[in-house]
Amino acid sequence: MTDAVDFLVPRDVIVAGGGNAALCAAIAARRAGKRVLVLEAAPKFYRGGNTRHTRNMRCAHDHATDTLTGPYTEEEFFDDLLRVTGGNTDQTLARHMIHLSKDMLTWIQEQGVRFQPSLGGTLSLGRTNSFFLGGGRSMLNTLYRTAESLGVDIAYDAEVVGLDIDGGTCRALTVRQGGADHRVETPVFVAACGGFEANVEWLKEGWGEKAENFLIRGTPYNRGTVTRMLIDGGMQQIGDPTQCHAVAIDARAPKFDGGIITRLDCVVFGVVVNKHAKRFYDEGEDIWPKRYAIWGRLVANQPDQIAYIVFDAPNLERFMPSLYPPISAPTLAELATKLDLDPVAFMAEIQGFNAHVVGGKPFDHTEPDGNRTEGLDIDKTNWAQKIESAPFYAYPVRPGITFTYLGVRVDAQARILMADGTPSDNMFAAGEIMAGNVLGQGYAAGIGMTIGSVFGRIAGEEAAAHV
C-alpha cells in the first residue's frame, strides 16, 4: 500500500478495478472534470488484473501504420468476431465497439501508451493487433502515471466487498482495506474489476472438483466479488457461467500468475497422452490459435487434469523455447518412468501410433500438411511423424485458466441492465466483467483489451455525464 487514500472525501465517480478498463474509465471521467477514485483490490505490484499479462489490442483501422502492416476494416473485424464466437455475440454492441475501436488507437496513445511492431513469432497478428511497447504491464504503468498526473485517486489493497443497491441505484460501496471496512457513498459506480478466474470455489460450480487442479494464469485477486454482488443485486447476467477460457500450460507452473510464459503450444510436434498413457484427441486437428484454445479444456476432462506432450529429438527446436525444460530420456521406457506413467502401456501407445503414421509429405507445421495416421481409434490428421529418434521429450501440462465469460449485461452506454432489461440508474461496467456481451464464447487475440479500452472509455464518459 502506498499513499493512503481518504475514503471520506466526496467523489463523483468510483471505479472498482485496476486494469485497462478501469483506468480508461477513470481517465475518461477525470478528463471530463470529475473527481474519480479507483479501488484496486490487489497490492500495487499486482495491480491491473489480467492486463498485466496482455501484450496487444485489436482495433479496426483503414490504413497501415508504422506498427501495423495493413488495414483491418470494421467489416473484417466483425467477421472475425462472429467466427470465433460462433455467433454468440450481441451484434449491435459488437458493431458499436468495433466502430469505436478505430478511434481507440489514437485515444490510447494520447494517454501515453506506446506501440511497437508485432513481436517475433506473432507475424500473423502484425496487421490486426497493436502491440504495447514492453507489454501489458508497461502499458498499465503508463495509464496509471497518466491517471495520477490528472489527479485520479488510486487506492490499492482496496477490495469492494459490499454494494448497497436500491432498485437500480447503487447508493454506496463497502471497501475493505487493511482489515477495516469503509462505507463509501457514490453518485456513480463503474464496475471494471474483471472476472472470477482466480476464485476456485466459483470455478467448481461449473467444473466440479476438477477445478482444484486448474492453474490460474493471472493474479489471485480476480475473484469476481463484484460480479456476484451485482447479479445478486438484481442485475442481468450474461455469458455461460460454467465456461472459461483455458489453454494447456506447463504443469510445473505456479498456481497463480504464471502469465504467458508457461504456455506450451507444441502438440503438433508429437502426441498427447493422459495419465494412463492413452491418447485422447486428434493433435493435428487445427492450426494456432484455435488449437491453442481447445487444449486447456481437453486436458481438464482427463483424469487428474494432467496430460503429457511427447515428442522426439528432431522437434526440440521447432518451437519457441520453454520456461521449464522438457523432461527428457534416452529411451521411451525411461521417459515413461520419469513421467510416472506405466512404461508398458506408454510403449504400446507410442509404437501403435508410429505403426499407423502414413506421412510421406514434407512436414510443415505452419499449415495442415496432410501427414496423418490411418486406422487408429483417434487419428492424428496432420503433422503426424513417427516418434523414434532419441532422446525423447515430454512436457506435463494442465489447464491454465485465463478468463471467465460470466458477467453482467450492458447497453451501448456501458450501463448495466437489470434482470428485467431496464437500464440501472447509476451503474456502468467495462472490461472482463461485461466481456460476455461481445464475446459469448471463444477468443481472438487482443480482443479483451479492445473490450476493456472501448467500454472503459464509454463507461467513464457516460458516468461523468451522469453526475
Place this chain on the structure above:
Amino acid sequence: MSDAGAPILPHATPMLAEADRLMTVCNSCRYCEGICPVFPAMELRRAFHDADLRYLANLCHNCGACHDACQFSPPHEFDVNVPQVLAKVRNDSYAEYAWPAALQPVFRRNGLWIGLGFLVVVSAFLLGMIVVHGGDLFTAYLHPENFYALMPHNVMAALFGAAFLYMLVAIGMGALAFWRDLAGGAPAAIDLARAGHQAARLTHLDGGGPGCAGNEGQGGDPRKLWHHLTFYGFGLCFAATCIATLYHYLLGREAPYPYWDLPVVLGTLGGIGLVVGPVGLFLAKMKRPAHLWDTESRGMDVAFIAMLFATGLTGLLLAFLRHTPAMGPMLVLHLGAVMTLFLTMPYGKFVHGIYRGMALARNAWEQRRAGH
C-alpha cells in the same frame, strides 16, 4: 532464487547461472523485444553460455525499462531482475577480461586502489619535481618556462606517452579476450558505423522510446545528458592535448598558448564538460533506485567519475591560475590526475565503453546476418 527457467548449462559463477535463468525466462516471454537490443539478441539464442551472457550483459545499457515492464520482477516468485543481474555479470566481466590477470583483483576494491594510485602518483610527481629536478612549486609560475620549469617537456611527453601506450596495450588485450569469447563475428563498415552511431547517441538508454526506469517515465534519461557532457568533454580535452603536442613537435610552438588558441579553447570547453558531466552522473547515481543496478560497483563507478572530475577541475584551475603561485601545486594535481586516469583505465569503469562498443558492433553484425 526461483526454479523457473533453471539453467541446464554449467556456469563459472552463480551470477552467470542466474543470468542464464533470467534469459531463459525472458526468451519464453519476449514482451521486451522493442525496448533494447538485448532481447532481440537473446532471441537469436536458445542456450546461454557464459560468453553469450557476458556479451548480453555488455550490450545492456542499464536503462531499467525492462524491469518496470516485467510482470515477473520481484516480488513475483519468478524474481526477474534483468538490469541488476546483467549489471553484476557485466561488472564481473571487466575483471575477467582484464590484462594482466594478476591485476584483476584491482576491480574488487576499485575505489580504494584508484584513490591510493592517485596519492602515489601525486607524491611521485612532487618528489620528482622538487627532489630530483630541484624545482620550486610556488615560484615556478614566474619562470619563463612556466610548467616546464617543474617538469621538462620531454620528460612529460615520455612519461605520459609511456603511460598512454601501456593503457592502449592493456585495454587492447582485454578487448581481444572479449572478442575471442564472442567467438568470431566479422563486423563490416556498416556495422561499425551503426554501433558508433548508437554509442555516440546512447540510443539504447531510451528504453525503446519512453525513457529509462527510475525516471518516473518523464521522457529522456537525464544520465544521457551527463554522459554526453562527460564523454564529449573528455574527447575535447584529449583533442586539446593532441593538438598541443602537434604544435610542440611539428610547429615548434610551445605552451603556454594564448586564450584564443585551439588547445586552450578546446581544453576549457572539455574541462567544463568534465566537471559538470561527472557531477551530474554522480548525483544521478545516488538517486538511482538500488534495485536497478549493482550497488557493489559503487566504488568503481564513483572512482572513475571522481578521476574524470579531478582531471577536468584541476585542468581548468591550472589554466586560470597559471600566473599565480598556485600554478605549481595545480600542475602536480592535474598531471597526477591525468596519469592516474591513464594508468587505471584498464582496471576501472572506463572499460565499459570498450566492451559495450564491441558488443554493439557484434550486435549490429549478427542482427544484419539474421536479416533484421
